[in-house]
Amino acid sequence: MSVLDLLAHGDGVSRAVAALLLAMSISSWVVILWKAWLLRGGTRDVLRSIAAFWQSSTLADAEQKLKAFDRATLVSPAVSAIRSVAGGAPDGTLGATVDRNQRLTRVLRDALHAALRRLQAGQILLATVGATAPFVGLLGTVWGIYGALSGIAGQTGGFTIDKVAGPVGEALVMTAFGLAVAIPAVLAYNVFGRVIGRIEAELEGFAHDLLGSFGEAPKPAAPPPARPMPV
Template sequence: MSLASWFLIILKTWSNIRARRVLRSLEAFWSSPTIDQALAALAAQDSEALLAPLARAAIEAARQPAGGGSPWSTPSDRLTRALRSAIQAATGRLESGLTLLASVGATAPFVGLLGTVWGIYHALLNIASSGSLSIDKVAGPVGEALIMTAFGLGVAIPAVLAYNSFARANRLVIAQIDGFAHDLHALLAEPAATTAAQAGTASR
């Protein structure tokens, strides 16, 4: 349990660092002269696959013919669905592993408590078998019980702190992803941008 939580903490820390780097690559996207070049610039720097799939899904939705899809589905609706699906996928990638950290943080103290109860139980058995209360009969089992308690807390505390830190970092990243999605919708929902996106498809 301890090794798994520490491995996940290190992995998520590195993932969050790379996610922040990806968010800084948005400037390259918006400064590109064409939509295709903007997507290529973003994909080249998006090692976490957070923004590039979202931009790609939005551009592909904007490139669909105006009469395509369901008769009650407008181009704006298709764009909204594509962005929502991409945001959900990015959110799932960001939040992967957090359930394990929350579970470790919640259960590790009880595992330590179980060890404490077990140690005290053995201490009482030693006292009962010896018929006298002496420090050597109590010190060993009680010491083991305290070690188990400390071990449980030592596993739970880092897991809880890491969970809270990652949850806050994810909220900030998701907020920026949402903002990027709104900007994309505002850009691609415009008729001129849709025409440019479709022209990019035709030129391939």
């Protein structure tokens, strides 16, 4: 017994539940395939991009080299942020009143957040599908069993197990459909989460190194005023 057979004998609610599960399955698989392409070798690409940056002679040279390694555009925004700070803030703006280290910290933080938003895209959808698809399938099963029992109650003749087994078995297909939708989404969410965590650690370390290399050295504190010698 397949979902198509159930839909052929089901009512509007059963068809709506099946359509919702189908939409959840398609959307989750689109996200899974896209994120698999994005994160495939993601840690390796980030490491190669960081190594290429430190081997470059200038920031412009680094940006050119990153085009060959930074496929997901995770490291390049940080390099562009460094160049924007090197140019200085326009006079008469609030940015001009902030010292170089604070401006550098802000732009690196923004670049890191932009990369993390790109990495986290789709994770909420996978988590939602994995958490709700079994219950949507269970709803279809409960409604199917209710309809099957209502139909059996209206039939004439004696009550036999054959009259119950067929309709209930058809309704249970919805639960299996919900699990088939949820399991790939949950597995992909967990695998992608581990990869994203490793990439995030590398990017945070890179941003810290950039701040230490391109930031200004802290100014020495002014010596305390000398105390007058007692007379």
